[in-house]
Amino acid sequence: MSSIHPAETFPANTPAASQIFTTVLSHGPLTRLEVARRAGLSPAAVTKAVRPLIEAGYLVEDVDEPARPALGRPANPVRVDGGRALFIGVKVTGDEIIGVLTDLCCRIRVARHTPLPDREPKAVLTSVAELTGELLTEAADLGVPVLGLGIAVSGDVDRGAGVVRYSPFLEWRDVPLAELAAATTGLPVTVDNDVRALTVAEQWFGAGVGLSDFAVVTVGAGIGCGLVVHGRVVAGAHGVAGEIGHVTVDPAGPRCHCGNRGCVEAIAGDAAIVRRIRETTGVEVADTAEAVALAHQGNAGAREAYARAGEAIGRGIATVANLLGPERVIISGEGLAAHDLFAEQIRDAFAAAAFGSADRCDVQTRPLPFEEWARGAAATAIQSFIRADDQQHQHQNR
């Protein structure tokens, strides 16, 4: 396991420094003046905070002289040196583990995945350790230290404690994953819910940059939702939030594994679509790929199943928009492979069910490469690294 990096910490002792860094991280190269404006600080404060960050190598002055605005002293933009540090993100699903090695800007350098033979915590842990080991070797080849490991797991995860409270897919309860993984890998470990991790990635590096209120909706086996309100990812009082999949859109709809009828997931989840197609067409489609193919061939029943799914998703999104009034909703997930089959229905159902100015909300779809979930995990690791010493921001009231 290459060299051990004994707790390299981020040199941002002050809130301002931390904020400045994240601003630069998200908004690409920026002049100090621009940073000051965005962060609400004085230029002097930026200069002072930036210096140690440059000295430590996390920030660099951008040498690619951009288009000059002709007048005055040329600006000297600053950007994050992605190559300064690496992070590993791992997504654990029920039957596979996906791992990525990213740089500090969360750009993927290497991606790997291995099947998961056993869901027992111990077995998962060794698989994660193996994958991590491989990625660490890659990192060692690059000669760049790996400063954190993020693990994303679906279900009820307490990020602060690093514990997986309950994961239905893995059949885990109260597994102190962060501690265990830290012990085996020697890295600082962050564990978070998978959708929230993806949301963090979008917030810092994706379509959520600069927004203080947005939602990420994932479509696939399940329907998930990550929420950002007041600039922070919503975790819920009990560690669970964003369960858009079990919002009821039709009380007369099909039964859902959660016990209710007509949940979004019971209509638009992969399994639900496949089942629906089987029932209405009699064709024994085996999986989503076949279902999509059938629909693309023009099979009316299959197309109808997707149309229904789109409608359910659109309704679900409208519900989120009505309740929270986000600036943007980002739709993503493996299910987007069938995007052309229900995009229209999503839009129509959303527009119909959005109340008042909720329809001013910008609904986007973003394709999701398969490593994206793991990248989200890496994003949480980056976040933890930057915040390591900055946990005292917990405004309770107000």
Next chain:
Amino acid sequence: MSSIHPAETFPANTPAASQIFTTVLSHGPLTRLEVARRAGLSPAAVTKAVRPLIEAGYLVEDVDEPARPALGRPANPVRVDGGRALFIGVKVTGDEIIGVLTDLCCRIRVARHTPLPDREPKAVLTSVAELTGELLTEAADLGVPVLGLGIAVSGDVDRGAGVVRYSPFLEWRDVPLAELAAATTGLPVTVDNDVRALTVAEQWFGAGVGLSDFAVVTVGAGIGCGLVVHGRVVAGAHGVAGEIGHVTVDPAGPRCHCGNRGCVEAIAGDAAIVRRIRETTGVEVADTAEAVALAHQGNAGAREAYARAGEAIGRGIATVANLLGPERVIISGEGLAAHDLFAEQIRDAFAAAAFGSADRCDVQTRPLPFEEWARGAAATAIQSFIRADDQQHQHQNR
């Protein structure tokens, strides 16, 4: 208009002072040590911040010696002197104006209401000014200055700008109410959406004290919802949020004035219930009071209408709980007069539709005196007063 108080400002220049004050305000008498613990500050900081507040009369040392813990130097609790300042809260409905005079602790001293003959901004303004004038006279009798006026209006309100963007009930668009009312009354004016105002009152003085994530659901003519996430009231990117009334609970349900079918409001709003009872029983009930009476007499159709309403509300609350994972949901509103008719259905529908640990959410009902809406408006005025000089808290990212 009694004496003019030229911008008496709150002597809390530092974030710490402001936080300390709100802590004491919400959590009753507290010793300095306890305040320090809750606010995450050192005792020394509390002592220093408290002194000017005591000198200015906003805080007082509690003389009612409480039960001593026997050992050590006796604690010296501090509390807010409610009598130090008064505030006026006004709620404008389509046909009535309700005004209250509250003290600094938001306790109601005087309540008044007058019918609203005309909904034109000008007419409303004079009515508000009259009511405010009466309350100011009362305040003058008490010899306590009035330091702010809060106005609550339903609809899309931009509190920061003090503008009513759009109010369906009043048929207003872009009325700069804060500015106008400030000009006529001479008081600092805060304008906010009515449900958000109520939520602020709950957050600071009600069942939301100490919680960072909760929801307030109001049942009455409309069904509204105020949300607190991360300790702050959610306003939405476009000024609208919490539209639980137009969450669809039954796509096959009755048509709603918003154009959809089966919105919560189309089933559980006052008008919807009355209409339903008329349709199923043939009894020409005129209003909610008669509807409740009929149900209390045991009329099956009426009872069923309320049961349906309860179910719709319960579903709506479950949706909120699933999406946000609040610690508590507070149900309130005029509609609670019929509480016994649908409490059970609310609970059952909530329990059935809440997914996973969302059912750990504590659902409470709170009766709502008719002045409560106006009290909420007063709470926003108090909030503005305390924050007057403290607006630089706008963490964007993170």
Next chain:
DNA sequence: CTTCTTTTATTGACGGCGGAAAATAAGCCA
């Protein structure tokens, strides 16, 4: 009745963060 113990409140020195203003740097343009 004095002294000790225990807990709360206060005080004063201190460090450090971020702001304001002024100085400096670094180009373009005459």
Next chain:
DNA sequence: TGGCTTATTTTCCGCCGTCAATAAAAGAAG
């Protein structure tokens, strides 16, 4: 080479909140 403009840095400076004593106010112990 000045002059002009804009970006960055420097140099104080205020002020907040912590730290480490210290005072205060009891009851307990002797």
